[in-house]
Amino acid sequence: MMRPSSSMANMGKAYGNLKRYTPSRVTSGGSLLRRRASSANLSSPSRSVSRLSRRPSSSMSSISSSGSSSGDTNNNNNSVNYTGTIQVAVRPRPLQSSRSMWMINPEANCVYNRDAGEFFYDSVFTPEIDNTTVYTKSVEPVVSKCLEGFNATVFAYGMTGSGKTYSMQGNLGQIGLIDLCVKQIFRHFDITSQKGAQNKVTCSYLEIYNEKLYDLLNPETGMRFGRLSSLGMHSSGNSKEALRIRDDPLYGVKVVGLKEVDVSNASSLLRVIRRGESLRTTGGTDYNERSSRSHAIVLIHLFTKNAPDSPETVSTLCLCDLAGSEKAARQLERRQEGSYINKSLLALGTVIAKLSQGSSFHIPYRDSKLTRLLQPSLSGNSIISVLCTIHLSSQTFGETVNTLRFASRAKNVAYNVKRIQNVKSGYADKYVENLIKENEKLHGEIKQIKDEQVTKEELPSSFGKNKEQMAELVAENKILSEQLEHQKRLNEETVMEQVMNNNESLQKLIQIQIQYQIPDSRFEQAVLGLEQFGKTTMMKMEEMKSYILHLEHKLSEKEYNEAMKGKEDEEVAGKMEIEQLKRALKSKEIIIKALKSTKAMREMFKEPRQINNEIENRAAGGYLKTIDSNVQVP
Numbered sequence: 001m002m003r004p005s006s007s008m009a010n011m012g013k014a015y016g017n018l019k020r021y022t023p024s025r026v027t028s029g030g031s032l033l034r035r036r037a038s039s040a041n042l043s044s045p046s047r048s049v050s051r052l053s054r055r056p057s058s059s060m061s062s063i064s065s066s067g068s069s070s071g072d073t074n075n076n077n078n079s080v081n082y083t084g085t086i087q088v089a090v091r092p093r094p095l096q097s098s099r100s101m102w103m104i105n106p107e108a109n110c111v112y113n114r115d116a117g118e119f120f121y122d123s124v125f126t127p128e129i130d131n132t133t134v135y136t137k138s139v140e141p142v143v144s145k146c147l148e149g150f151n152a153t154v155f156a157y158g159m160t161g162s163g164k165t166y167s168m169q170g171n172l173g174q175i176g177l178i179d180l181c182v183k184q185i186f187r188h189f190d191i192t193s194q195k196g197a198q199n200k201v202t203c204s205y206l207e208i209y210n211e212k213l214y215d216l217l218n219p220e221t222g223m224r225f226g227r228l229s230s231l232g233m234h235s236s237g238n239s240k241e242a243l244r245i246r247d248d249p250l251y252g253v254k255v256v257g258l259k260e261v262d263v264s265n266a267s268s269l270l271r272v273i274r275r276g277e278s279l280r281t282t283g284g285t286d287y288n289e290r291s292s293r294s295h296a297i298v299l300i301h302l303f304t305k306n307a308p309d310s311p312e313t314v315s316t317l318c319l320c321d322l323a324g325s326e327k328a329a330r331q332l333e334r335r336q337e338g339s340y341i342n343k344s345l346l347a348l349g350t351v352i353a354k355l356s357q358g359s360s361f362h363i364p365y366r367d368s369k370l371t372r373l374l375q376p377s378l379s380g381n382s383i384i385s386v387l388c389t390i391h392l393s394s395q396t397f398g399e400t401v402n403t404l405r406f407a408s409r410a411k412n413v414a415y416n417v418k419r420i421q422n423v424k425s426g427y428a429d430k431y432v433e434n435l436i437k438e439n440e441k442l443h444g445e446i447k448q449i450k451d452e453q454v455t456k457e458e459l460p461s462s463f464g465k466n467k468e469q470m471a472e473l474v475a476e477n478k479i480l481s482e483q484l485e486h487q488k489r490l491n492e493e494t495v496m497e498q499v500m501n502n503n504e505s506l507q508k509l510i511q512i513q514i515q516y517q518i519p520d521s522r523f524e525q526a527v528l529g530l531e532q533f534g535k536t537t538m539m540k541m542e543e544m545k546s547y548i549l550h551l552e553h554k555l556s557e558k559e560y561n562e563a564m565k566g567k568e569d570e571e572v573a574g575k576m577e578i579e580q581l582k583r584a585l586k587s588k589e590i591i592i593k594a595l596k597s598t599k600a601m602r603e604m605f606k607e608p609r610q611i612n613n614e615i616e617n618r619a620a621g622g623y624l625k626t627i628d629s630n631v632q633v634p
C-alpha cells in the first residue's frame, strides 16, 4: 500500500503548489513514429491516407495555437490536412476528505505522486474547476476545428465514479461538455448563416452495452426499453435491438440501421440528446450510485456550405462518455457488465499503446466494439481530445496510476486529418462509384457465403449419410457373410450325416468281415478311407469349435450388438446357429467315437488278417503280397 510522505500530508490543500519537477518517467517524448492505418471516419467521407507520421513537437500539440495545416499533396484544392497529437487533459474529482495522495499543478500541467512519479499533460485541472473551464481549454478548440470541416472526437476516460458523466453531461447546476459543444456549434452556425452559409446538422446516439450496440434514438427500442425499465427490468439490455457494425467504403465504419435525426437548432439537438441519455443503461455500483454501464457515443454530423455554389464541407463530432473501469462488483449483473467494460477499455488501452509506440504491425481495433467504432478516429482521421478523470484518494491509487498511464500513451498518438469538401462534380460520382463497388463486393460475398453454406450444409451431411449407409452395409455384409458361412457348415453337416450313415454301414460290414474272416481288399481301402475321413472331420470339428467361440465372442461384443440392433431375429438366428453347431459338434464327436471304434476294429481285423496272410502265404504263396503292396498306410 502506498503511504503518503509527511510532506504530502496536506496535499489536499496543495493543488497548484508544486514548483519543481524532474523529468517524467511516464510521459514520453515526441520522437515516436506511428503508422497511420488506412482510415475513414465513422460518419464522414473516407480519407485513406496511409503513411508514417512523427509525433509533432510540443509546439504542434496544441490545436488552438499550433495545429498545422498544410496543402494537400493530391493537388485537390478542396482538401487540407491538419496534423497533431491527441490532446490530453486530466481532471481530478473533488475529494471528500482533505487528504490526497497526489499533487496537482495546473500551471505546469503536472500530476505528481512520490511513488508513481510525475505525469505531464496538455491540461491538468484542479478538482474545483468547473465544466466550462474544462471545455474552454480542452474541447472548444477541437470543436472549432470540426466547424472548419475536420472530424473531431472527444472522449472521457477514467475509473468508475471519477466524474466522466459529470463532465460530459453535467448535472443540474453544471452544464456538461456535450451541451457546451452544441451551443458552440449553433452559435457558429447562427453567425455564418447570417453571412449566407447553409448549414445542416444531424445527430445519432448509441450505446455499447455488454459488447452490443443499441440505438438510443430509436423510438421503438426506446419505448420497449422504457416499459421494461418501469418494470424494473431495464438493466438486462437483452430486450433491446442490437445493431451491427460494418465496413463502409465511404465512411470506413458504419453502424447499420443507426437512426440519424435532423436538428435545426441547439435546443432541438439537446432534446434529442436528452432523450438518448434517458435510455442509457445505468446502475448502482460500490463507487457510483448511478454508474454508466455502457459506453455512450453521440455523433453530430455537420454539413456546411458557405455559399450556394461553394463546396459542402462534411465533418463529424464524436462525443464519447465511456463507462468506467472497475473492480469486481458484488452483484452478478454488475460484475458481468464490469467485465465487458473492462475488456473493452483494455482493448482501447492496447490500441492506444500500439499507436503510441508507432507500431506498424496489426492494430487490434476489432478486439472490441468500442475500438471498432472508434477505429476511424483513432487511426488518425480525427482530431482527438481526451479528458481523463481521476480520483485522488489512496483507495483508488492503482486505478489512478492506470488512468494516468493511459493518458500519457494517448498523448503520443498522432493524427493527420484531412478536410474534404464535397465538390459537386466528382464527389457524387465518386460516392455512386463507391456504392456500386461496395454493392458488387457484397454480392460477391453473399454468393461466396451461400456457396460455402451449400458446401458446409450439403456435402458434409450427404457425406455423413453415406458414412452411415456405409457402416450399415458393412454390418449387413458381415451378417450375410456369417450366414453364408453358417449355410456352408450346415451343408457340410448334411454331408457328414450321410457319411455317418455310410460309416455305420461300413462298421457293420467290418463286423461281418471280422466275424467271417473274409479277406477282401475293398475292406482295407474302405477302412483307410474312413481313417482319412476321420482326420478331416477332426480338423473341421476343431475349426467349428473355434468358430462357435468366435460367434459367442462376437455376440457379446458391443459393436456387433449395435450392428444387430433392431435385428433381434438375426440375433436369435445367431443363437440358433450356435445351438445347431453345438449339436453338429456332438454328432461329430459321435462320428469320432465311431471312427475310433472302427480303427480299433481295424486293428483287430489286421491281426487275424496277418495271421490269415501267413497261413495263406504259406498255402498259396504271395497271393496277398500283391494286395499289401498296393495298400498305402497313411
Ligand SMILES: Nc1ncnc2c1ncn2[C@@H]1O[C@H](COP(=O)(O)OP(=O)(O)OP(=O)(O)O)[C@@H](O)[C@H]1O
Pocket (backbone or CB within 6 Å): 092, 093, 094, 127, 158, 159, 160, 161, 162, 163, 164, 165, 166, 167, 171, 288, 290, 291, 292, 293, 322, 323, 324, 325, 389
Ligand atoms: N468534478 C466534480 N465536481 C463535483 N462532483 C463531481 C465531480 N466529478 C464527479 N462528481 C460527482 O461524483 C459522482 C460520480 O460521478 P460520475 O457519475 O460522473 O462518474 P463516472 O466517472 O461517470 O462514473 P461511471 O463510470 O460509474 O459512470 C456524481 O455524483 C458526480 O456528481
